[in-house]
Amino acid sequence: MIRMLLRVLGREYAQPLRRTVILMTLTAVAEGLSYALVVPVLRELFGDTPEDAWPWLIAFGAAFVVYAALRYISDLFGFRVGTTMLRGMYHRLGDHLARLPIGWYSAGRLGEVSVLASRGVLDAMSVIAHLLAPFISACVTPLTIVAVMLVFNWQMGLAALVAAPVVAAIQIRTARSTAAQDAEREERDHEATGRVIEYLQAQPVLRAGGRTAERFRLLDDSLKEVQRVSRRTALSALPGVVGLTLTVQAMFTGLLVLGAYLALDGDIGVAEILTILVLAARSADPLLSLTDIAGKLRGARSVLARLDGVLTTEPLPEAADPVEPTRHDLEFDSVVFRQGDRTVIDDASLSVPQGQSLAVVGPSGAGKSTLLQLLARFYDVDSGAVRVGGVDVRAIDPEVLMARIAIVFQNVYLFDGTIEENVRLGRPDATDAEVRAAATAARLDEVIERLPGGWEANVGEGGALLSGGERQRVSIARALLKDAPIVLLDEVTSALDPVNEAAVHEGIERLMAGRTVVMVAHRMKTVRRADRVVFLEAGQVVEEGSHDELLRRGGRYADFWSIAMAPVVRD
Incomplete structure (x- = not known):
């Protein structure tokens, strides 16, 4: 004993x-x-x-x-x-x-x-x-x-x-x-x-x-x-x-x-x-x-x-001599990733130049969110390599890697505390002026003004006292405050009402400016903002190019686009 x-x-x-x-x-x-x-x-x-x-x-x-x-x-x-x-x-x-x-x-x-x-x-x-x-x-x-x-x-x-x-x-x-x-x-x-x-x-x-x-x-x-x-x-x-x-x-x-x-x-x-x-x-x-x-x-x-x-469960291994990347371009090199008997990512290769944005599109279960998780090293690949600034993420100190990445998920989790405490998670040592500026850029200030208590308003466990759009604004303000050079966006507007969607899009635009961005999107109109688009299916990169190029090819992306935009055309 x-x-x-x-x-x-x-x-x-x-x-x-x-x-x-x-x-x-x-x-x-x-x-x-x-x-x-x-x-x-x-x-x-x-x-x-x-x-x-x-x-x-x-x-x-x-x-x-x-x-x-x-x-x-x-x-x-x-x-x-x-x-x-x-x-x-x-x-x-x-x-x-x-x-x-x-x-x-x-x-x-x-x-x-x-x-x-x-x-x-x-x-x-x-x-x-x-x-x-x-x-x-x-x-x-x-x-x-x-x-x-x-x-x-x-x-x-x-x-x-x-x-x-x-x-x-x-x-x-x-x-x-x-x-x-x-x-x-x-x-x-x-x-x-x-x-x-x-x-x-x-x-x-x-x-x-x-x-x-x-x-x-x-x-x-x-x-x-x-x-x-x-x-x-x-x-x-x-x-x-x-x-x-x-x-x-x-x-x-x-x-x-x-x-x-x-x-x-x-x-x-x-x-x-x-x-x-x-x-x-x-x-x-x-x-x-x-x-x-x-x-x-x-x-x-x-x-x-x-x-x-x-x-005694082994965590992800850390490099004995970690390397700190000097650039912020991203690369997937022949990546294979499995979960159990299922191959989620199958020999995927793609790259994102520093300062540019990549949209990942594809049907549900294609492995889109998994790509973001591999970039953030939530998992390690089974073969191939994921690189940030030319350095394998496995060779980067985990704290250094996460300091360079801001993530905005579709399902935002907020801790039971005030709005300000949740925003400050992005950078706890930020000044009050920097926190307020991030909130304004994310249009979170509109939410704060109408909440009793303002900045001291409690969000409840998981953010239960806020709506989905309001939680997203807190998450974007948090990411803006962090000011990381790499931004990962995972379907952040897929379940928002028009008012909140417009506010979140505005915050996302500010967040993406000048940064290396990988976004997963279901609403196809957000894809137009990306420099390049990747169509993922069954864990494989089927097509890659700009939005206009892929439409001209008439391939899987074009079909996906026409189906997604069909209700808009009928209107």
Whole structure:
């Protein structure tokens, strides 16, 4: 468990964690040793001069104070190390997730990561703050008490020691029997979480279909599976709980019988018997708590295993000696890119001179958006090369590459905050004047003027409090503020009303000026603004040229254009 924790967090936490474990172990030993003073206390109390018990009572009180101080310090260390590790885990997980390829984020993984990043990390890191001390105490304190019993009477100490391997065997067997159930329960929990999210996202569809009163069958089935697996997990752990309880009770009963036999035989005094029975009873409580603590530790270990799986996922490799491009022309050189068994981009070659614009046109599923993602190195190509300024993007430092690229997607995501905070994401150190200028250029100032709160207006999670066109204006203002030499536009006006479309087009014109631009467009009238056009079909470059050239050829682009513009012609 500790080894996995350090593997997930990093070796830099080994020393403080080791100190914490040592301190908790010393605390548990001090607790067990303090009970040794109960023997002389009871011996004097049952003797001829009970007042002689006072020095031993004082010594017992002093030992308790030492134990209490150690417990306070060890618990404090545990909380501090736990919170430090929690912070470190969040930083490490966040940094690693930011380096993983976009293709890793499938729909199923989003739910898994959301659970891991919230409840999962807290559960895993709570091991140090809340579980480690009770677990060490439950293991070490009874063994220390048994050692004390061996000192005072070897027969009863040895009898108590016999229970140790039995308890260990029960714990090991319980862990093995519940391991498979724990794994299945985690899987069902993740599936149920995904179904809940799906159910919430599907509300518009369900309500449009008049199914608001119906139960969502997939969610119901998933929750029933969670209930079934939880019941099986509880039943599989039941023999261990019962077995441990019976073992502890049998040990105490055996010590009681053995003590009575030794007392009747005159081998041990009444005070010693009472003391040993008190010690045995005191060691029973932590032993009985082992099952509950071990179950929580198994749950934390399962979370750590999933965190380890995420953190060991290889990010896109970074060049040992990165090269910084001096130009901003773009090139695809015989690029092949696959997703699973499907070839998305098939031997595509094209180029965009610095300062010029390229429009990528083609049917849905042709791989248009993938070209933009390969340029931004959201993925790595399977063969061929994508170059910026003549340098393979794999040889460029990722931060340097992203600093040179501004991206405006069709579906804009805004963070829950103010409009100004979302615009400043483009360049956090920008002055207020630069932020206002970018907003004016994107015609975002019109939106700000009519919103209550103006610049301080909250956009909601994902920008839910703004319309699609308003979110696009924020995105364009963000890109303008970034002032990157390369601009990637992904169907930014495909779902806008005429007013917002006109405003966004105006912002796009300002954004494109003097920059190298690659745009993916469904609305064909935006293609006319491009210096060159590429028609993509099934991941292959079918035609390339200017808009007028491609129309004169009468090929696939001309057909696509005539179909797209047909409604306009009929009007």
